[in-house]
Amino acid sequence: MKKILLFFVTAIFMIAFAACTGAKKTDAPSDQPVKTDSIVKVVAVDSTATAAAASTVNPADLLKNFQAYAKAYGDAFNNLANNPTKFTELSGQSQQKVNEMEQVKSQLNPAQLQAYQKALDIIIKVNKGGK
Numbered sequence: 489m490k491k492i493l494l495f496f497v498t499a500i501f502m503i504a505f506a507a508c509t510g511a512k513k514t515d516a517p518s519d520q521p522v523k524t525d526s527i528v529k530v531v532a533v534d535s536t537a538t539a540a541a542a543s544t545v546n547p548a549d550l551l552k553n554f555q556a557y558a559k560a561y562g563d564a565f566n567n568l569a570n571n572p573t574k575f576t577e578l579s580g581q582s583q584q585k586v587n588e589m590e591q592v593k594s595q596l597n598p599a600q601l602q603a604y605q606k607a608l609d610i611i612i613k614v615n616k617g618g619k
Contacts, residue, residue, distance in 0.1 A: 547592040551600055551607075554589050557581070558607035565614045582611055 538566040561582065589604060594603060 520564050547595040555607045558610040562610045
């Protein structure tokens, strides 16, 4: 009985593997654009726009905005039961805010670096679930 069951399970896995690795034929006409190309173009424009926006902003102002974001993110985590949508909205911005600060981190003085690290610690603590 075990041998028969093992044979069927092996056969199912082999069929599933063959089905997943098989080549697929596309029936899309060549005059229509492929959606994946448009997604790649949007991402490339977005990252360029973010880099341009970060270079035009004063690092001190960016630090103040980052600190305000970290405080709001921590408060939203502490009040998660009252307003989960605010926390969800702020958590979606977390990586973008950290990346913006990392780009101008070299322009900060030691006191600003300490303030940045404190705000970053708040964000890291919230991302780890408050632990």
